Amino acid sequence: MVKSSYSKGVWQIVGLNFLHNRLLSLWKLAGRLDCVDLEHGFYLTHFSLKDDYETILKKGPWFIGENFLSIRPWEPDFRPASANITSIAVWIWLKKLPMEYYNPEALLHIGKSISNVLRVDSHTAMETRSRYVRMCVQVDVDKPLATAVLIGKFEQPICYEGLQRLCFSCDRIGHCKENCPYTIRFEPSPRVLETKEDGISDG
Structure with a gap:
């Protein structure tokens, strides 16, 4: 029985042939893999072997370069144009972190206090x-992003990499501050015109 899933590259949409070749190299499947471009950044993947399908869903996270692939089982009546991906992977920087925290256990603990950790930069892990x-x-993407994390007694700022559409009003992704739907905007009051009733002078 052929199993299927769909995937979406978060930061860039790649060509079908490039994606297919990279997935073959990345996954090292025992069976056949077929890919179909569904447009809007989604791709349908068919696995000829059930074991390959289950392995791919259980393992990961999966990256092509630094681009995260959001991989999910196929859903009935899936429509790429209206599909909603609520979670994405982003790279964060913790600048000038004290050296005593440069070990896998500490970094994982710090990362989990921010969100679900997918990967630690290999150079960071090796303390280079x-x-x-x-x-x-x-x-x-529907919730405000954390801007700092408390480590011991100090507050560590969090820098987000490559988020050109981060709103600095509500800290959400997907729009800029000028178009923030979460900001309450007060319209100026209508201009009040002063009038005088008939028969009453300025005195």
């Missing part, structure tokens, strides 16, 4: 960078 920590976390 001392200027900042870089990790990939999964965030809900």
Whole structure:
């Protein structure tokens, strides 16, 4: 029985042939893999072997370069044009983090206090960078992003990489401050015209 799933690249939409070749290299499947471009950044993947399908869904997270693939089982009546992906993966920087926290256990604990950790930069994990920590976390695009995390007695700022459409009013992703739907805007009051009743002078 052929199993199917669909995937979406978060930060860039790649060509079908490129994606197919990269998935074959990444997944190292025992059976056949077929890909179909569903448009709007979604791709349908068919697995000839059930074991391959179940392995791909259970393992991961999966990346092509630094682009996270959101992989899910096929859903009946799936419509790419109206599909809603509420969570995405983003890279964050923790600048000038004290060196005593540069170990896998501490970094994972810090990351989990921010969100679900998908990956820690390999250079960070090997402690070859001392200027900042870089990790990939999964965030809900409908909720405000954390701007800092409390580590011990100090507050560590969080920098988000590549979020050009981050609203600095509500801290959500997907729109800019000028078009924020969560900001209450007060319209100026209608201009009040002063009038005088008939028969009453200015005195």
